[in-house]
Amino acid sequence: MELLILIGVIVLLVVIIGVYLWSTYNGLVRLNVRVDEAWSDITVQLKRRADLLPNLIETVKGYAAHESGVFEAVTKARAESIGASTPVDAAVAENHMQTALRSIFAVAEAYPKLQASQNFLQLQGELVDTEDKVQASRRFYNGGVRELNTKVKTFPNTLFVRGLGFGERDFFEVSDAAAIAEPPRVQF
Secondary structure, three states: OHHHHHHHHHHHHHHHHHHHHHHHHHHHHHHHHHHHHHHHHHHHHHHHHHHHHHHHHHHHHOOOOOOHHHHHHHHHHHHHHHHOOOHHHHHHHHHHHHHHHHHHHHHHHOOHHHHHOHHHHHHHHHHHHHHHHHHHHHHHHHHHHHHHHHHHHOOOHHHOOHHHOOOOOOOOOOOOHHHHOOOOOOOO
């Protein structure tokens, strides 16, 4: 009888541990997929912004063709943004992009006819909308990373999750938070 109770307790413990591992693994998979999806959303918005920039540059070039340094900086920042494959790379590219956008809008402020151009105003509005979407995607991504990292670091998960292929993910943090505090805007 005692042996049967001992076997029953052992089976119960194995079942509890199995259910815990199963639940934890599935939770980690869900969080990992959510973080991947959120990163994909960020890359979509960054691509959208990169697609808008050539049109914006061409519009501004028509009015301020002699400002080639500004256009080169925006083009370089665009290429860097498209090439970013990790959150760390994207954060560095984001700093460069914000600086470049401020430069192009500073040039635009010097040209009243440009500020009145319907094409420029439409592109500016789309860019501001895209910047807002980048910020929202970034918050969603960082929230998913926070949940995943918490679950990976929590005891007893920390004992076995790395062996299952799960690890901490990088946050999408920008070193100069003031640079992205708000989308670039043109003051009329």
